[in-house]
Amino acid sequence: MSLSQNDPFTDSNYVRIFDTTLRDGEQSPGATMTSNEKLELARALARLGVDIIEAGFPAASPDDLEAVRRIAVEVGNPSDWAQSSRPPMICGLARATRNDIDKAWEAVRAAARPRIHTFLATSEIHMKHKLKMDRAQVLARVADMVSYAVSLCPDVEFSPEDAGRSDPEFLYQVLEQAIKAGATTLNIPDTVGYTTPDEFGALISGILKNTPEIEACCVSVHCHNDLGMATANTLAGLRAGARQAEVTINGIGERAGNTSLEEVVMALRTRPNIYGLSTGIDTPQIARVSKLVSNYSGMVVQPNKAIVGANAFAHEAGIHQDGMLKNFLTYEIMRPEDVGVSRSRLVLGKHSGRHAFRARLTELGYNLNESELDQAFERFKNLADKKKTITDADLEALLADEFYQLHEVYSLVGLQVACGTMGMPTATVRLRGPDGTTQTQAAVGTGPVDAAYKAMDAIIQAPNTLLEFSVHSVTEGIDALGEVTVRIESKETRQTFDAQKEMDQPHTYGGFGADTDIVVASAKAYLSALNKLMIAVNAIETPAEISVAPAPVLS
């Protein structure tokens, strides 16, 4: 069977899922990920079945380019671990300039199916205040730059930025230029989350009706959630004829975020009679990828978040089997299993052996090699000594703490804390540095976490501001594992370039740690963020054997 016979894109009812968690999602304050995290997440997105991964904005910095390039090489080509022989497209964002387009092409060209995504604003307010260009200049630039991108890459996507607030007549002209120049996907962004479903659906219908030669292209929708309507707007666009949805996991993204992948996919799946559209998403992986994004980005998911919130299916808990069945029929429109949420909760305990442990991990979709299994089993036994029952959520937190920490410059050897209402919270920290020597420091703080952080700061001289700190318990019970996520901002001058706003933003780093002692978990999380900061700022190379060692993979 040839590739084209196998190509779902030839099905007129197939919606291409374009995931921009790594680009627009990662651009949200504090969601910055390291190159290794991006690579792991790209692998997870490929397994989830997304069609196109927007992997970053290569012109922002050499590191950003390199991160996209690694994804193009390692995720954008057929491989053993992928579920099918059809790897996802790998896309790089570029402003409508030669330099940006060159950088994007350099980053994505190694992928089997590369894409360049270039954009230029078309609303009066953006043309006047940001671009300082008139309509004729915008039309000419679009024609030039799309042509240039097409001369490099066979698959080019063009976005008229702030389309939701643009004059439709002008939009048709701009899109016509892009099509003539060879763009194959036309993405219509509601950049500021301003439109309503009727309005956005009408915009897409108008574009399909009034833009010459548009039949040969795929129309795409890209919505933001400022008024809480990103999902409804995206679906209205698809009903109007768009066949690509640009989304992020958990709806992360700037301000109120982007459209949630999980909401769009599950709405299409739950309401086939309304939409009659399909996607390539393997929905039982949704919960796990959601958790991965939450850990890597440090962006918590509220309990009442649709599909992936802790309560989304919570009415299952604590009621009798009878009630549950009755309830399933009367109050449930999706089954939790369909998005990878398990109905059963208790799994393992202190007396569970290595065999049961491995079996449960395999059921959960983790596929560890022997040495990883040894490492994980040791952590499990330690936890089981402290905690009566070990649930799936505990196992996932433990594996995240053990394996998602992709590189350690400094590692935590020991921590000792005294605190309470008498004031003077004190922490003593011992760290092992990159040269193998250990250092110990004590510090007093406003609380035990502050004290521990100050002690670590005294060893690792990496000036930063703590932007966010959050802890939650993984499972019920007073002896639960605590998961800590932190975000820090480097005081070094290094900044992240925001392509849309054409402004530098301070670089931030997220860290994650899990332990039954929340002060220990907090120290781990801070150290993991500090390690990322040091790798980025000092360009410390991750040892090769660590950077290529994959995190536990979903089978």
Next chain:
Amino acid sequence: MSLSQNDPFTDSNYVRIFDTTLRDGEQSPGATMTSNEKLELARALARLGVDIIEAGFPAASPDDLEAVRRIAVEVGNPSDWAQSSRPPMICGLARATRNDIDKAWEAVRAAARPRIHTFLATSEIHMKHKLKMDRAQVLARVADMVSYAVSLCPDVEFSPEDAGRSDPEFLYQVLEQAIKAGATTLNIPDTVGYTTPDEFGALISGILKNTPEIEACCVSVHCHNDLGMATANTLAGLRAGARQAEVTINGIGERAGNTSLEEVVMALRTRPNIYGLSTGIDTPQIARVSKLVSNYSGMVVQPNKAIVGANAFAHEAGIHQDGMLKNFLTYEIMRPEDVGVSRSRLVLGKHSGRHAFRARLTELGYNLNESELDQAFERFKNLADKKKTITDADLEALLADEFYQLHEVYSLVGLQVACGTMGMPTATVRLRGPDGTTQTQAAVGTGPVDAAYKAMDAIIQAPNTLLEFSVHSVTEGIDALGEVTVRIESKETRQTFDAQKEMDQPHTYGGFGADTDIVVASAKAYLSALNKLMIAVNAIETPAEISVAPAPVLS
């Protein structure tokens, strides 16, 4: 001027905001609030300008009835503190039974403008599996029970439960019966969050077109967010002619929650040309009420939540004034001030005096009496000794910790903790009991919080399960205040009755604490939840002078 001349309900473009945070929101797992918290929140909702407060489900238990009754008495009547002389309607929910309707009437009758809201399911799946009634029986019951409610209360709302999945033709018949029987508001719930905006809008249009005599009634919409479309569905219903929106603050509610008040109100306000509708909401109070609900319910708000998430306006931070102005024009569709988010952040420091402190609190809308001010100022000075700059967020956390704790059975006298990576985390706790004596206990746990909780459990014998534990930092900076929210479930047999599902659910209690030491904050939060549990389970009466002392009020 007479009341009717002043009545916004006579304006055909006025949307009545029916807030059900205290009923459908509080019904979400773990969001249980105490009677005092409900009263405080009802006051805040009245000040916010909601038209109708659904205060609870009085038939669930005598406590629930009493909580609604107190709100009817204290918030449902003209008073000094209210912004206008028009108090909100106070509504009680009732199944379509005489007993429920009697209880609802008993609870709301003391309000100046009482309402009874009764409901009966109309979808085939609910009639068959839950009600075990046929269509004729449902029609007869609706006629009977609405008539009965109207015989007690002049304002009666009727909801055909699961309307979103009901046969429209049958729905028209049911609504016709309700109108004939005297219902004045007809609420159309999408109980399971199943519909799309086009579908839901069409449902409302169909109802308005096909139900005899419906012109005299107000049609209402009540949506759930299971597919992420509650806001869009609600707005589609309003465009189709509904003039009441049932919503909750932060969109809390069972599963993926209810429609968010803030999203609907700000969408109507941001897009007047699309909707042409107004509400009575004083939007600059939104952020503060959102925070109050998050603290009382223990339901965190994710950073990318529309309107009230920490990042919703975060692109303001860390960029230059120039960029900000440019940015405002190009990327902002709402001003943060419009929802009560301050652009300025640093306010007070160690050297700020009592005068500056009072002035800032007044600016923030708090109106403390002298003794409350003394108490708060002392807390402020203690905090300022530990933390360089005190922001508005710090002040609000501090006031929440100090004043939202409406009753203390046990109080925390002292806490001392030792923990770290060597294992054996140990906590010593001293509590003062209701009889004034102190008790001290030490315990070892899996972590410092677990140890502190075990030590408290050894003093207070109130068996419970910790359902959720979360901490986040109030502001940036390593020395930040930590806010802890916990939810516990009592092991006593007492349960909460869920009216819709006709099932008991275990009773849960939330607690909140703030301190620079997260272990101290955790201890305070657990103690506050335990205090609530003891008051509920042992029916310990809150001392009168505390129960009537209002929390700091918004001016």
